[in-house]
Amino acid sequence: xxxxxxxxxxxxxxxxxxxxxxxxxxxxxxxxxxxxxxxxxxxxxxxxxxxxxxxxxxxxxxxxxxxxxxxxxxxxxxxxxxxxxxxxxxxxxxxxxxxxxxxxxxxxxxxxxxxxxxxxxxxxxxxxxxxxxxxxxxxxxxxxxxxxxxxxxxxxxxxxxxxxxxxxxxxxxxxxxxxxxxxxxxxxxxxxxxxxxxxxxxxxxxxxxxxxxxxxxxxxxxxxxxxxxxxxxxxxxxxxxxxxxxxxxxxxxxxxxxxxxxxxxxxxxxxxxxxxxxxxxxxxxxxxxxxxxxxxxxxxxxxxxxxxxxxxxxxxxxxxxxxxxxxxxxxxxxxxxxxxxxxxxxxxxxxxxxxxxxxxxxxxxxxxxxxxxxxxxxxxxxxxxxxxxxxxxxxxxxxxxxxxxxxxxxxxxxxxxxxxxxxxxxxxxxxxxxxxxxxxxxxxxxx
Ligand code: SAM
Numbered sequence: 331x332x333x334x335x336x337x338x339x340x341x342x343x344x345x346x347x348x349x350x351x352x353x354x355x356x357x358x359x360x361x362x363x364x365x366x367x368x369x370x371x372x373x374x375x376x377x378x379x380x381x382x383x384x385x386x387x388x389x390x391x392x393x394x395x396x397x398x399x400x401x402x403x404x405x406x407x408x409x410x411x412x413x414x415x416x417x418x419x420x421x422x423x424x425x426x427x428x429x430x431x432x433x434x435x436x437x438x439x440x441x442x443x444x445x446x447x448x449x450x451x452x453x454x455x456x457x458x459x460x461x462x463x464x465x466x467x468x469x470x471x472x473x474x475x476x477x478x479x480x481x482x483x484x485x486x487x488x489x490x491x492x493x494x495x496x497x498x499x500x501x502x503x504x505x506x507x508x509x510x511x512x513x514x515x516x517x518x519x520x521x522x523x524x525x526x527x528x529x530x531x532x533x534x535x536x537x538x539x540x541x542x543x544x545x546x547x548x549x550x551x552x553x554x555x556x557x558x559x560x561x562x563x564x565x566x567x568x569x570x571x572x573x574x575x576x577x578x579x580x581x582x583x584x585x586x587x588x589x590x591x592x593x594x595x596x597x598x599x600x601x602x603x604x605x606x607x608x609x610x611x612x613x614x615x616x617x618x619x620x621x622x623x624x625x626x627x628x629x630x631x632x633x634x635x636x637x638x639x640x641x642x643x644x645x646x647x648x649x650x651x652x653x654x655x656x657x658x659x660x661x662x663x664x665x666x667x668x669x670x671x672x673x674x675x676x677x678x679x680x681x682x683x684x685x686x687x688x689x690x691x692x693x694x695x696x697x698x699x700x701x702x703x704x705x706x707x708x709x710x711x712x713x714x715x716x717x718x719x720x721x722x723x724x725x726x727x728x729x730x731x732x733x734x735x736x737x738x739x740x741x742x743x744x745x746x747x748x749x750x751x752x753x754x755x756x757x758x759x760x761x762x763x764x765x766x767x768x769x770x771x772x773x774x775x776x777x
Contacts, residue, residue, distance in 0.1 A: 335359065335518065339528055346566055351597065351607075355564070358609035363519040365396040366415040366613065367774070368450060370481060372702035373409045373743065378774040385593070386611065387418040389453070393774065401769035403717040407745040408480030408700050410774070413446040414520070416606040416613030420507065420560060421450035422590040423620060427505060427556050434458035435504040436667065440493055440547055443470035445477035447509055452483040458663040462503075462674060464489040464496070475679040476763060479697040484661060484682045491676030493547035499673060501552040508547065509560045510540040516562035516615020519608070537567040541575055548580045551623050557582065560618040569617040570600045582621035646706075650684055657684040659698065692735065696746040696759055699737045708732040709739040710750065714771035720746060723764040726755040741777060 335356075344352045367378065368390040377391065384390035392415065399405040399412055428435065434456065442448045443465035452461050463478060463486055465471045471490040478486045496502075513536045514524035544559065551557055559576065561568050576582060584602040595611040596604040606616040651658045653671055660681035671680065682701055685694035699705060710730045712720065717740040719726055730736065730750045738746045738755070748755035 354609040365393045367410045369410045376775045401772045416616040420447045424451045437505045438503040439463045439507045443474040445474045449481040461486040482700040482702045488679035489676040493543045495675035497546045497549040505556045507558045512561035512563040515564040557621045573619045581624045585620040659684045699744045699747045710736045721765040
């Protein structure tokens with residue numbers, strides 16, 4: 331592992347930070363990055379093998395070695411999410427802000443793909459809270475929806491729209507998370523490409539794009555709501571200077587969230603603006619600040635009355651909703667949010683995909699097997715080879731006494747859905763999710 335940082339970058343680091351801090355940071359950037367994952371505690375209480383705990387996230391672990399995650403059915407079943415440890419501080423921020431509010435909240439994750447922070451926030455929400463995850467880049471929106479489906483909380487809707495279209499809605503959200511696209515200095519160890527793309531010009535470009543994203547979307551935050559701005563870069567142009575810009579031009583005040591860091595590992599160059607450094611908190615670079623909005627200039631745009639098709643109500647606390655010619659399963663305590671169906675820009679995923687009815691027969695989507703709640707569908711136990719074959723979307727020649735729709739159960743996890751027929755299991759794993767290569771099954775968990 332060879333890491334050669336540009337001289338200009340080094341100079342900018344030493345200009346920004348006190349000498350010792352810059353030196354420690356620079357040194358830490360020469361070492362190898364760690365691998366970490368966050369477990370889905372609604373699906374498992376297991377601890378991965380050869381791992382140790384992430385101090386600031388009690389569901390997360392550092393792994394001593396990076397395994398081939400694609401070979402682990404638990405990975406595909408949303409039992410854990412491979413996430414850089416310092417970005418888990420954002421989950422902690424959410425948890426803290428959530429504790430300040432008593433009513434249910436509607437939260438926007440504005441720059442959400444591939445979904446690390448989205449799935450973390452969704453895990454920490456209360457039953458009637460709704461998370462809207464947005465990714466403007468069209469080629470990245472599907473991986474976001476896939477990760478949301480696999481995580482299985484059923485409390486997240488997915489959009490693909492420019493931040494401005496959210497701003498145009500008026501004050502709708504209690505919290506907005508803006509994990510802005512940035513120059514990625516904090517990812518240099520993980521992504522050597524970020525080093526080659528680094529330049530002062532690119533920093534200026536990123537900074538003005540970030541200002542545009544925040545200004546364009548600002549109006550969708552309610553008065554008194556929280557705007558959580560974050561980047562994974564170290565320079566002040568994209569961080570503290572942009573936070574100043576937000577406060578000066580948009581009107582807000584910084585929120586003290588130091589309670590989330592009792593051992594004081596975060597570093598503040600400016601008060602109430604937090605930096606996670608690899609030499610202080612094991613992981614990559616992250617910056618965040620929380621801004622509370624003072625005023626709310628314009629009114630919420632009312633949507634035109636639309637007929638929303640609710641198919642059946644109150645089946646195990648869920649309702650089926652017809653949206654964009656698909657059937658979705660949403661928890662009944664989300665029915666209060668249905669007016670958003672025709673308000674949210676670029677909305678294409680609502681709760682949990684329920685599947686299609688084809689020639690009078692139900693063809694379920696595996697998302698229903700990956701939900702964190704118990705299912706009443708029959709289970710068919712499968713072994714390692716069958717699990718890998720299932721993920722490759724192959725027919726499984728396993729006869730079962732159960733006929734019709736069954737859940738594929740591997741180890742202690744539901745990993746998908748099949749249609750059990752006379753001579754075996756017809757695979758219903760989505761084409762877009764299939765594993766293309768042959769892997770020998772392996773899991774991060776002890777068995
Ligand atoms: N929050 C994500 C997570 O935790 O997995 C990572 C988000 S990444 C730092 C920033 C995201 O912003 C990318 O997915 C990128 O495609 C998106 N993006 C790029 N240009 C954008 C723009 N102009 N407005 C909003 N988002 C943009």
